[in-house]
Amino acid sequence: MSSFLTIGLFFVFHRFWSVRNLDIVLLILLAxxxxxxxEGRRRHLREVEFGEIAIREKARQENDSGSELPPLSETSSQRKSSRRTLPRPEFDTTAMLVRTYPVQEQDAATVDTVESESPADQPGDKPADQPEDAAKQTESPPTETPTADSPAETTEALSIQEETNVPLVTTPDALDERLEATAEDPDPDATDAELSAKQLQRSGFILLFAVEFAILIRLLIDPLMVRRPLLDPNLTVGGLYFISISLFIFMMANVATSTPRMKVWQGPQLGPGYALMHRLPTITTRPVSTALAGEEPATEDELDLSSRSWTMLARILAITAHxxxxxxxxxxxxRHFGNVRAGVGCATLYLMLPYTAQMTGRVDHALPAAxxxxxxxxxxxxxxAGIFLGLAAGLVYYxxxxxPLWxxxxxxxxxxxxxxxVLATLSILMILLTVGGTDSFVDHLRRMFGLFVPTMEPRGIWGLGWDPRWRLPVIVAFGILSSLFAAWPSPKNLGTLIGCSAAVMVAAQFWHGYGGGLYIAWFLPLLLLTIFRPNLQDRVALKVVDRGAAGPALASDSVSDLQAI
Known part of the structure; x- marks a missing residue:
């Protein structure tokens, strides 16, 4: 639906072979x-959790002196009364998260058992040369026939909306470590379903990289595109305002309804960067209650007032950044394009893209972009400008x-x-690193400025089948590209500044070792401005930058902008 709406509002139908239409297609192909x-991370997380549950249940059963871990299985009446969604008691790691509910009385007579094996385990599917006794041994034990005390039950896969509210079986960091198993050290206990989920992620990353590479080429040739005809959106300014405001209100509700499970689905945690970005907790509305299957009590972080304050800060930063x-x-x-309609169109398109809705609660995505x-x-x-750029560089390093470009x-x-x-902002951020925290000041600086050897255990595409050693030539090529922008294009104007900045942030995705390719917000607003911008060859520093410090013109410009909006 988002793609059709994007085409309807921004596709130039009377100039089918225009660059604008190519840009719209590239934006749609990111989705x-x-x-x-x-989806691959969602399936992978589900398999990892079932494996964790099975391990805990096995440890509980082998504990002769008394179980410290309560049993994960419950009766159907307990599940129904507590309204908790539990995995199946058999702990089949190839199954989905399911809900169990009683069968209606008129249908109970027709139900003999509840099937717990997958279709591949059916007796009729066994090989012809397999002995009958061996085939019986491979079958799962039948469940009990429903009685008056044990009503008939059936299972049904949870919808994605229902699955988002299921608490995690363990901490998000531990699950993230398991999800990001590298190719050099694969998980020996991985199931076929888990490997299939990894392959789905890998295919998604490859598609993302292919589209982002095309976007990078588009941005590199943008300085050569001198003719830039005015192609406004296919809607009035009032209609664009209405759509953008409505989308913003609904999407900010995602920040309030985000859960830890959704955060794990969204991708790995940020790599190099400021300590604040790593300390911000998951934006979640999970109530203080027991965890999955009643196995664990509420965590100390959920009961700690300071942790709640950090959670509130994360929510405020996410909403403010967007x-x-x-x-x-x-x-x-x-102010710079002289076209309010183009600016509102860029904002509307930003809010319409699936990426914005999916990553709304990620502060490490939205704040650097802002x-x-x-x-x-x-x-x-x-x-x-140096203060803002210094803040962005200090927070997420890239x-x-x-x-060099700026x-x-x-x-x-x-x-x-x-x-x-830039230097004043970075200095203030470094001074703030000395306040509190358990890590040393040197460790904070190394993480802030990425002063360590590139990791050989990356996450994202480099941990799903690509050899991490090939990141090294990609890093070298990226360094050459960013240095090249110090000399090319010349002279630089506002248009090349926007386009080349977007190109650098796109190129950073290819060697980003912690989910590279997913941080689309770092270049998306700049890319949209590049698509909609007019010819800005006259906006060079000699003409637009004052000789002295910023004067009182800032207030007058802000007033005129608000009046125009």
Whole structure:
């Protein structure tokens, strides 16, 4: 539905072979790969949890001195009364999360047993040369025939909406470690279903990389596209405002309804970056209650007031970051493009894409994107632009590779103020690292600036079949590309600044060792601005950057922007 709406609003039907239509197609093609990765992680997590449950149940049964782990299985009446969704008592790791409920009385007479084996385990499917006794041994034991005390039951797979509310069987970090088993050290206990889920993730990452590579080529040739005809969205400004505001309200509800399970589905945790980004907890509305199957009590983090404060901070940052992205795109369209309709169209398209709805609660995705966008918005004020870019680089490390491009843009005027803004912001962030925390200051600095050898146990596509050693030439190529932007294109204007910044953040996905390819928000707003921007060859630093510090024009510009919106 999102793809059809995107085509209806932004596809240029009277110029079918235009670059705009190619851009729209590339944006739509990001969705299939992203959904494949999401579904693969969901299936993989389900298999891992069933394996964990089976191990715990086996340990409980082997404990002769008394079980410290309560049994995971419950009667159907207990499950119905507590309304907890439990895995099947057989702990079949090839099964789905299911719900069990009694059969209606009129149908109970026709139910003999509840099948617990998969279709491949049916007696009729055994090989012809297999002895009958051996075939019987491989069959699962039949379940009890329902009686008056044991009513007939049937099972049904949970929907995805229901599965999101099932508490995790263990901590998200432990599950994330299991999900990201590397190719060099594969899990010997992996089932066929688990391997199939990994293959689905791998195919999704490959599709994402293919589309992002096409986007990178598109951004690299963007400086050569001098003719940029005005192609506004196929809807009035009022209609675009209505759609964007409605989408924003509904999507921000995802932040309030996000669960730990959804966070694990969304991808691995951030790699190098600021300590704050690693400390922010999962945005969740899970109540203080027992965990899956009543096996574990509420965690200390859920009962700790300080942890609740961090959770509230994560929610505020996620909502504020998305709001800053939407407002920033509209202001850039009005102030720098001279076209409010184009700015509102960019904001609407950003909110319509499936990625935005899927990753709404990820602060490490949205916050750096908002900071980069506001650096572009304030490009006429090098000091303020340097502060925003320094914040983005200090929080997630990868925007540091934008410094050659931005310093080259300000080289003729404003480079000192820009450097002061970046260095001052990074210095403040480093000073804040000394306050609290258990890790040493040196460890914090190494993580903040990525000062360590590239990991040989990456996550994402590099841990699903690709040899991690091939990341090294990709990293070298990325370094060459980011350095090349210091000299090319020349002279640089606002259009090349936006497009090349997006290109650097796209290229970072290919060597990102912690879910590279999924951090689409880092380049998506800049990519949308590149698609909708007019010819900006006259917006060079010598013409638009003042000789002195930012003056009182900031307030007047803000007032005019609000009046135009």
């Amino acid at each position: 299939p790969g992203l959904l494949m990765v999401h 709001l800053a992205i939407v407002v920033g795109v509209v202001l850039i369209g009005n 900071l980069l966008l506001w650096a572009v918005l304030n490009y006429r004020r090098p000091l303020i 925007p540091l590779f934008l410094l 310093c080259s843009f300000y080289w003729q005027r404003g480079v000192r103020r820009f450097a002061v803004g």
